[in-house]
Amino acid sequence: MKTIHLVVGARPNFMKIAPLHHELLKYPDEYAIRLIHTGQHYDKRMSQFFFDDLGLPKPDEYLGVGSGRHGEQTARIMERYEKVLLKERPDLVVVAGDVNSTVACALDAVKMHIPVAHLEAGLRSFDRGMPEEINRIITDSISDWLLTPSQDGDANLLAEGIAPERIHFVGNIMIDSLVQHRERAVVSTILNNLGLKSHNYILITLHRPSNVDNREGLDTILSAFEQLAPEINLVFPIHPRTLKRLDEFGLRQRLDAIEGLMIIEPVGYYDFLRLQMEARLVLTDSGGIQEETTFFGVPCLTLRPNTERPVTIEEGTNLLVPLHTAGIVDQSHKVLYGKSEPARIPDLWDGHTAERIVALWRRDYDRLGSFG
Numbered sequence: 001m002k003t004i005h006l007v008v009g010a011r012p013n014f015m016k017i018a019p020l021h022h023e024l025l026k027y028p029d030e031y032a033i034r035l036i037h038t039g040q041h042y043d044k045r046m047s048q049f050f051f052d053d054l055g056l057p058k059p060d061e062y063l064g065v066g067s068g069r070h071g072e073q074t075a076r077i078m079e080r081y082e083k084v085l086l087k088e089r090p091d092l093v094v095v096a097g098d099v100n101s102t103v104a105c106a107l108d109a110v111k112m113h114i115p116v117a118h119l120e121a122g123l124r125s126f127d128r129g130m131p132e133e134i135n136r137i138i139t140d141s142i143s144d145w146l147l148t149p150s151q152d153g154d155a156n157l158l159a160e161g162i163a164p165e166r167i168h169f170v171g172n173i174m175i176d177s178l179v180q181h182r183e184r185a186v187v188s189t190i191l192n193n194l195g196l197k198s199h200n201y202i203l204i205t206l207h208r209p210s211n212v213d214n215r216e217g218l219d220t221i222l223s224a225f226e227q228l229a230p231e232i233n234l235v236f237p238i239h240p241r242t243l244k245r246l247d248e249f250g251l252r253q254r255l256d257a258i259e260g261l262m263i264i265e266p267v268g269y270y271d272f273l274r275l276q277m278e279a280r281l282v283l284t285d286s287g288g289i290q291e292e293t294t295f296f297g298v299p300c301l302t303l304r305p306n307t308e309r310p311v312t313i314e315e316g317t318n319l320l321v322p323l324h325t326a327g328i329v330d331q332s333h334k335v336l337y338g339k340s341e342p343a344r345i346p347d348l349w350d351g352h353t354a355e356r357i358v359a360l361w362r363r364d365y366d367r368l369g370s371f372g
């Protein structure tokens with residue numbers, strides 16, 4: 001019997017870990033699963049909602065680290081998770097994505113010579129100004145199993161000199177959750193609840209520090225909303241970071257005054273999938289939403305100068321738009337009034353990634369811990 005820790009911390013981790021959790025449960029004689037929640041995200045709408053929607057059990061360990069500066073938060077996670085590792089000594093630790101919980105738990109594990117598997121390995125924006133890029137580079141360099149969602153991930157890792165036997169192109173595990181829950185999402189009543197009509201609104205999410213942690217960024221974005229709102233409904237489930245910054249910069253009133261813009265609290269997974277599926281356009285700076293819109297074939301404008309997910313541009317429906325009011329409005333108009341570009345779903349974004357990962361581990365069960 002092997003014990004596997006599945007680590008979650010922030011909103012985008014839940015939909016990446018849930019499919020693996022469900023798949024491992026199929027082999028109760030082979031794997032004991034322990035679900036570890038660092039508590040990086042803790043609001044009900046940023047955490048508990050996803051346990052409910054994704055069918056995840058209560059975490060076996062809740063570290064309750066909360067918010068803080070990068071050093072502070074990362075250190076707190078490391079200090080608390082190390083104690084769990086000392087107690088439990090699992091055979092494998094699985095981390096996902098690029099948040100502070102990912103790098104902190106991976107570091108703890110490798111220093112105790114416990115093997116680490118990284119879900120969503122190999123993604124690179126080549127922008128070291130993003131905290132997530134630092135987290136990706138460090139996590140990939142120390143993980144034993146590098147499980148990539150797209151082949152650009154393999155190429156990035158190989159270019160960094162990582163041994164090919166550690167790299168496994170398994171596909172996009174976030175899409176497993178989407179496929180598993182799509183039917184539930186279709187019957188979500190969120191559109192009715194908000195009084196929205198299909199293909200008649202723009203869905204917005206924003207939380208990147210480069211966009212929302214400075215007044216100019218928020219000002220640019222609000223100006224774009226002011227220009228777009230008279231033409232089409234805007235729906236904005238607002239991230240707590242962004243809400244906090246709007247208040248700090250005294251911009252809340254200006255936002256509230258935009259007629260046709262609906263500010264709502266973050267919504268659960270089914271509701272958000274439904275909002276994406278039915279949107280005419282999505283404006284975002286989220287990583288995962290670039291991928292989900294590509295899967296749904298819904299146009300997405302990403303308000304960033306770069307992306308670690310180039311496949312969503314090359315094959316999918318995504319386009320990068322720099323932070324500039326006229327540019328955001330012009331590109332939105334092209335989507336709203338122009339012709340849509342052909343797009344496809346990238347390879348192995350098929351809902352079977354968790355199966356491929358567990359099959360990989362079972363193929364050589366005794367070597368689970370060693371470099372794949």
Ligand code: UD1
Pocket residue numbers: 010011012040041042043046067068098099100101131132207240241244287
């Ligand atoms: C984090 C991740 C980011 C990811 C995002 C997904 C890092 C470095 N950043 O960014 O990569 O895209 O999650 O949503 O790991 N807050 C609350 N309630 C919560 C959580 C946060 O109010 O449940 C507020 C706090 O004021 C906090 C701020 O949001 O200081 C930022 O939270 P934090 O986890 O540090 O970063 P995110 O911006 O959420």
Ligand code: UDP
Pocket residue numbers: 011012015205237265266267268269270272273285286287288289292
């Ligand atoms: N999401 C959600 N409700 C929301 C906003 C996002 O369920 O109000 C989901 C979205 O469908 C995707 C994930 O959260 O699965 C993306 O997380 P986020 O944008 O917070 O993080 P990122 O992907 O940028 O790291």
